[in-house]
Amino acid sequence: MTRKEALAEYRRRRDFAKTTEPKGAGAADVPKEGGRPSFVVQIHDATALHFDFRLEADGVLKSWAVPKGPSTDPHDKRLAMPTEDHPLEYREFEGAIAEGEYGAGTVIVWDEGTYSNLSARHGTEIPFAKALADGHASFWLDGRKLVGGWSLTRFRGGEGGEREAWLLVKHADEHASTRGTPDPRRARSARTGRTLRQIAAGRMS
């Protein structure tokens, strides 16, 4: 699938005359050669407050809505529901999505950084996009807040049109802790230090 095809669903759902979200056609949407792939975790105060977890793969951001957010505690298995692929530019998006538009509400970039692929079988690395397609991917996050090993595992769907459901789980490594997940209403943007409330009120800093 080409990047354009992968983003068709993203574009179909949005009216770019009405939302300030990126269309995904600008210079910032071109994957950089050689560099490590990126990830972003956004907090989205929509109909239901949730976290959006996105990993760069195949030139797009593979995306999951995580209602309770990522937890640093390996005992917490966090439901992660796949959403449509997003353009790479989306990793920079924070702001308000207008009332009446798809995903209406406020978005902050809670965490951002790069990741490396830990997916392997019998000691042989599995390419990340293949690991995702197979329903089990492991990766090391180097974010400003999230650091360490994590896995995403599909436990339902993937065949016969049933909606997929995945689990996002922290590995038991030196970066695991019992802190769990931050309060999303108090959490601050990794880019601008703003809270959801400050962004909703239109404050720039």
Ligand code: MN
């Ligand atoms: Mn969302």
